[in-house]
Each structure stands twice: as structure tokens, then as C-alpha cells.
Amino acid sequence: MRRPLLLTVAVWLVAAALLRGTFMAPQFCPAIDPEGALAAARLAATWIENNQRADGTYVYEYRLEDNADLGGYNVVRHAGVTMSLFQLAAGRDLSVLPAADRGLGWMNRNLYRNNGWVALQNPADGGVQLGSSALMLAGVMQRRFATGDTQYDELARSLARGLLALQLPDGAFLNRWNPAANEPIPGERSKYATGEAFWALTLMHRAFPAEGWDRPARLTADYLALYRDDVEQQKYPPWADQWAAYGLGEMATWPLEEHQVEYARRLAERFGLLVRVESQRRDNRLSKLIHGRQARAAGMGTWVEGLASLHRVAIVDPRLADLEGKIAERVACAAGMLADRQYAAPEAAKFEDPAHVEGAWFTEGITRMDDQQHALSGLLYSAPIIQGVKPE
Amino acid sequence: MTDFMRIAATLFVAISPAAAAVAAGRPGLHIPPRSVMAAAGVAMAIYAIGGLGAGRLLDAIDIEPETFRVSAGLVMAVGGAFAIWMGTAGYSGELDARAGALFPLALPILVTPAGVAALLSHSADGDTGMAVGAALAVVVLAAVAITARLGRFNAAADAITRMSGLLLIAFxxxxxxxxxxxx
Structure with a gap:
């Protein structure tokens, strides 16, 4: 009897070990408190400030190994990084306003003007991309929420009209405007920009509730909830769109329609899965082989941004109330991982140029400015959730 | 289907009384009822302890219940495939009438990997009472099936085992x- 017993036990143990090494690998969520999350967000902002040039642009990519500024630039990401600084300002840290205003100044100097609307234009190639204007508008809105300053209200309206110039009847947006032909470039949609424009329009409705910005926002919300994944042929729907989640968070009190609630639930499930899988990854070869490389901060940050926005929906809307606790758990887990992987001052001091390192996240030795942007935003919005404070 | 029905159905096909009856019901083999009772007692104790300690166990190994569900599903799928293939419980070696209740009656005929995985998953999801209750009931059914010595109904039990395997894969x-x- 002993041999078959040992064989059975051995087979069970091998199977258990295989599972432990793969699907059942331990999940690691470093502890984090609200103060820690805010401090990490502020440190990310410090990297952005330290790596801003006099003209308002930022270091785009930096390699740690040889202290190299890798050059290159992306206007959409410029708008996004600047917007994240304004988010921090709206979170009552006004110390970032000078840097954020320099970033806004660069955008103001690169506006494309059309008949009654404006858009952010890439000075390098003259391109007018939806995402740039949408995130610029979101940044201007955050600035307004932070300061109460109304000097950019007309700019905001012009930018919002520029977004609508690219909106299609089904609620989707085209990704680019062709200045030479003075018309949108047909057929090109962006999996990022539609959500960005949607969120920006919901912010416009918050700032100017009587002006009707909610109508195009609702149209896009329906497109995102019902059609986007099919039309844009997403392989693994729903597309993990934190911008859409931001927009749904804004719409939570409008309130949401049933299919939008269902979409919010699917988004939360997707972000939750991404966080759970990430928490099983380690920074070693075996883990990379089995679970893949650890996500870059830009990716993880978007998951926290998305979850934090959906947490607001779960609190406001009883149809998603069952998700509140789990979303909060995932937010805390991802925020803990982000803070744990950030290069703090003592670590940064070991390198040739600490200003390029402090507050940053590196993937394969390289950081890109949107790593800091998304991590900042995610950490900022995680703090009240970790603290257990309900949003207003 | 109520939560209890769903959990009970899952545990029924995961522990599979029919498979247990087939495994223990080979021609010419007589297992004393006392051994079956002892095996059932051991199995019930293991399932009860597993169910009540599922949350703590997953905490100890740093696994969220949602993540564990995927692993449990994989174990159950393998168990289902085995049942379809073999038409019996997870043991096909020698079965000695004098053998102890622990092996192979309790383990692995009554306490199956699929049964343990399903029980842990449902218990960790907060349905401990229903999961443990259902597991204990299915173990009692399996013990009755073993002692009943199906004889000419063995072919039917074989078919039920394979169908249970199919259902297990679906669950x-x-x-x-x-x-x-x-x-």
C-alpha cells in the first residue's frame, strides 16, 4: 500500500507546486497608508518639475545606465503630464502650479486655430491630434478646479468645440484633423483619444453645467459602453480605458444608464484582474519567464486611475455598491506596488544625476515622462480610498 | 439555481459518489462497512477543516479568493477530464479489502483534488457553511454508494461518473x- 500512497501524494505535490509556480503564485501587495501614497505622488511631481525645460517641455525618456536623455517627444503625453500636475494642484498641492503653468504655456504657444475652435498642434510636424487637445482641456479644467481662476474659460470652450469638430454621429471621435485640407482625417480612431475626449467633455459639464456639454459626452459614453470594442476590434474586450473610467466617475451623479453601469462593472473587473496578475509578478528571471515582465508605472498608474474613478461610481451608484470594497483593495494593492517600486531620494543619490532619478519609475533601466504622470495621478486618487474617505 | 444548489452540484460532481462506488466496487472485493465509515469520517473531517480554514489558508499563502478560483477551476477541469477518461475516482491501483480507511478510500477516492479545490474556493468566497454542508452530504452519499456494492449497476455508475466529469469541466x-x- 505504501508505494501507491507515496505515488498519489507525489503527484498531488507536483501538481500543487506547478500551480504555486504559475497561477497560484503569491500575491504581494506592499502596505501603504494615505500619507505614503500622497508622498509618492508628490515625489513623482518632483521628477516632472526637475525634468522640465525652460520652455515648459519635459525630458521625454531617460536611461539610467549611462545617464542619457534619450530625446524624442510626444505632444499628447506633454498634455497628459501637465494635466497630472494640475490634478495634484486640484488635490490641494498648489506648489506644482508654476511647473504646470509652464507646461500649459508651451501648449498655448502651439495652438491651431480654426473657425471658432482651437486645438493643440504638434510644432514638429504640424499634426493636430485629438488626444493632445483633450488632455490639454482636461488640464485646463483641473487648473480651474484647483485655483478657481477663470482666465482660461474661453480657451476651454474653444478646445471643447475643437473636440466636437472630430466627433462622429455614433459618438466616437476621429483621431486627427488635417490642417492642409481643413477637414478631419477619415477612418482613423484611437483607442486612447476617444476616452480622453469623453472625460474632457464631462469635466466641461462639471464646470459649465448649463452649456450642454453633457449631450456629446453621453453620446460618447454610449459608444464606449456598447460599440467601441466591436467597432475598433479589441481583441480582449473591454479595452482597459482609464479615461473612460474617469468620465464615468464624473457621470456617476448624472446618473448613469444601465448599460453604462454594466460597462463600468466590466472595466472594474478588467482593472482588478490586471492588478491581481501584476501582484504575482516579481523582478526576477523566473517570474519574468512565467508571468511576464513587471508592468511599467505608466500602465499600473492607469489601472489605479481607472479603479479610483470606478470606486467613486461604486460609492455613488447603488448598482455597483457590491464592488466598492474589492475596488478599494485593488487600489491599495496597486498603489502599494507603485510606491514600493519608485526611486526615492536615498536610492537616487547613488546615481550620477539624482534629479533624473528621484521620484521616477524605471522599466528595463528607462523611464518615460508618462510613467510619472500616470503613477502620480493614480497615487493621488488612491490616498482618500486607502484612508476610507468617501468622495464628495 | 440558488447558491446552495450551485455549490452542492459542483461538489457532487467534484467528489463524485458514482466514481467512488466504481473505484471501490470491483468484482470480488468486499470492503468492510467499518472501513468505509472510518474513511468517510476522515474525509468529512478533512473537508470540514479545509472549509473552515480556507480563508486563513489563502491568506497564509498570499492568494486572493478571486485568483484562487482560476487555480481551483484548473484542478477541477483536470479532475473532470480524468473522470471522463477513466470512469472512476482518482485511484486505479490495487484495492486491498483489509487496507486502512485512510488510503485509498479516504484519500484519494473520497477526498479528491477537485473536491478540495471546489470546497476551498467556495469557502474562501464566504460560502463556508453551504460548501462544508454540501461536501459532508456528498461524502455521506459516496459512503452509502460504496457500501451498497452496486454490482450489476456498475455500468450505470461508470456512465454517471463520466457524465459527472463532463459537468465538472463545465463548472x-x-x-x-x-x-x-x-x-
Whole structure:
């Protein structure tokens, strides 16, 4: 009897070990408190400030190994990084306003003007991309929420009209405007920009509730909830769109329609899965082989941004109330991982140029400015959730 | 289907009284009822302890219940495939009438990997009472099936085992999807 017993036990143990090494690998969520999350967000902002040039642009990519500024630039990401600084300002840290205003100044100097609307234009190639204007508008809105300053209200309206110039009847947006032909470039949609424009329009409705910005926002919300994944042929729907989640968070009190609630639930499930899988990854070869490389901060940050926005929906809307606790758990887990992987001052001091390192996240030795942007935003919005404070 | 029905159905096909009856009901083999009772007692104790300690166990090994669901589903799917293939419980070696209740009657005929995985998953999801209750009931059914010595109904039990395997794979698939889709 002993041999078959040992064989059975051995087979069970091998199977258990295989599972432990793969699907059942331990999940690691470093502890984090609200103060820690805010401090990490502020440190990310410090990297952005330290790596801003006099003209308002930022270091785009930096390699740690040889202290190299890798050059290159992306206007959409410029708008996004600047917007994240304004988010921090709206979170009552006004110390970032000078840097954020320099970033806004660069955008103001690169506006494309059309008949009654404006858009952010890439000075390098003259391109007018939806995402740039949408995130610029979101940044201007955050600035307004932070300061109460109304000097950019007309700019905001012009930018919002520029977004609508690219909106299609089904609620989707085209990704680019062709200045030479003075018309949108047909057929090109962006999996990022539609959500960005949607969120920006919901912010416009918050700032100017009587002006009707909610109508195009609702149209896009329906497109995102019902059609986007099919039309844009997403392989693994729903597309993990934190911008859409931001927009749904804004719409939570409008309130949401049933299919939008269902979409919010699917988004939360997707972000939750991404966080759970990430928490099983380690920074070693075996883990990379089995679970893949650890996500870059830009990716993880978007998951926290998305979850934090959906947490607001779960609190406001009883149809998603069952998700509140789990979303909060995932937010805390991802925020803990982000803070744990950030290069703090003592670590940064070991390198040739600490200003390029402090507050940053590196993937394969390289950081890109949107790593800091998304991590900042995610950490900022995680703090009240970790603290257990309900949003207003 | 109520939660209890769903959990009970899952545990029924995961522990599979029919498979236990087939495994222990080979021609010419007589297992004393006392051994069956002892094996059932051991199995019930293991399932009760597993169910009541599922949350602590997953905490100890740093696994969220939602993540565990995927692994449990995989174990159940393998168990289902084995049942379809073999038409019996997870043991096909010698079965000695004098053998102790622990092996192979309790382990692995009554306490199956699929049964343990399903029990742990449902218990960790907060349905401990229902999961443990259902597991204990199914173990009692399995013990009765073993002592009944099916004889000429063995072929029917074989067919039920294979169908249970099919159902187990379906439940396993649902559990995996549920684990992937959970927040």
C-alpha cells in the first residue's frame, strides 16, 4: 500500500507546486497608508518639475545606465503630464502650479486655430491630434478646479468645440484633423483619444453645467459602453480605458444608464484582474519567464486611475455598491506596488544625476515622462480610498 | 439555481459518489462497512477543516479568493477530464479489502483534488457553511454508494461518473471565467 500512497501524494505535490509556480503564485501587495501614497505622488511631481525645460517641455525618456536623455517627444503625453500636475494642484498641492503653468504655456504657444475652435498642434510636424487637445482641456479644467481662476474659460470652450469638430454621429471621435485640407482625417480612431475626449467633455459639464456639454459626452459614453470594442476590434474586450473610467466617475451623479453601469462593472473587473496578475509578478528571471515582465508605472498608474474613478461610481451608484470594497483593495494593492517600486531620494543619490532619478519609475533601466504622470495621478486618487474617505 | 444548489452540484460532481462506488466496487472485493465509515469520517473531517480554514489558508499563502478560483477551476477541469477518461475516482491501483480507511478510500477516492479545490474556493468566497454542508452530504452519499456494492449497476455508475466529469469541466470553466472576470 505504501508505494501507491507515496505515488498519489507525489503527484498531488507536483501538481500543487506547478500551480504555486504559475497561477497560484503569491500575491504581494506592499502596505501603504494615505500619507505614503500622497508622498509618492508628490515625489513623482518632483521628477516632472526637475525634468522640465525652460520652455515648459519635459525630458521625454531617460536611461539610467549611462545617464542619457534619450530625446524624442510626444505632444499628447506633454498634455497628459501637465494635466497630472494640475490634478495634484486640484488635490490641494498648489506648489506644482508654476511647473504646470509652464507646461500649459508651451501648449498655448502651439495652438491651431480654426473657425471658432482651437486645438493643440504638434510644432514638429504640424499634426493636430485629438488626444493632445483633450488632455490639454482636461488640464485646463483641473487648473480651474484647483485655483478657481477663470482666465482660461474661453480657451476651454474653444478646445471643447475643437473636440466636437472630430466627433462622429455614433459618438466616437476621429483621431486627427488635417490642417492642409481643413477637414478631419477619415477612418482613423484611437483607442486612447476617444476616452480622453469623453472625460474632457464631462469635466466641461462639471464646470459649465448649463452649456450642454453633457449631450456629446453621453453620446460618447454610449459608444464606449456598447460599440467601441466591436467597432475598433479589441481583441480582449473591454479595452482597459482609464479615461473612460474617469468620465464615468464624473457621470456617476448624472446618473448613469444601465448599460453604462454594466460597462463600468466590466472595466472594474478588467482593472482588478490586471492588478491581481501584476501582484504575482516579481523582478526576477523566473517570474519574468512565467508571468511576464513587471508592468511599467505608466500602465499600473492607469489601472489605479481607472479603479479610483470606478470606486467613486461604486460609492455613488447603488448598482455597483457590491464592488466598492474589492475596488478599494485593488487600489491599495496597486498603489502599494507603485510606491514600493519608485526611486526615492536615498536610492537616487547613488546615481550620477539624482534629479533624473528621484521620484521616477524605471522599466528595463528607462523611464518615460508618462510613467510619472500616470503613477502620480493614480497615487493621488488612491490616498482618500486607502484612508476610507468617501468622495464628495 | 440558488447558491446552495450551485455549490452542492459542483461538489457532487467534484467528489463524485458514482466514481467512488466504481473505484471501490470491483468484482470480488468486499470492503468492510467499518472501513468505509472510518474513511468517510476522515474525509468529512478533512473537508470540514479545509472549509473552515480556507480563508486563513489563502491568506497564509498570499492568494486572493478571486485568483484562487482560476487555480481551483484548473484542478477541477483536470479532475473532470480524468473522470471522463477513466470512469472512476482518482485511484486505479490495487484495492486491498483489509487496507486502512485512510488510503485509498479516504484519500484519494473520497477526498479528491477537485473536491478540495471546489470546497476551498467556495469557502474562501464566504460560502463556508453551504460548501462544508454540501461536501459532508456528498461524502455521506459516496459512503452509502460504496457500501451498497452496486454490482450489476456498475455500468450505470461508470456512465454517471463520466457524465459527472463532463459537468465538472463545465463548472470548472465557469469558475475560471468567474475568477478572471472578478475585480
Amino acid at each position: 470548472a470553466g465557469a469558475m475560471i471565467v468567474d475568477g478572471v472576470r472578478a475585480v
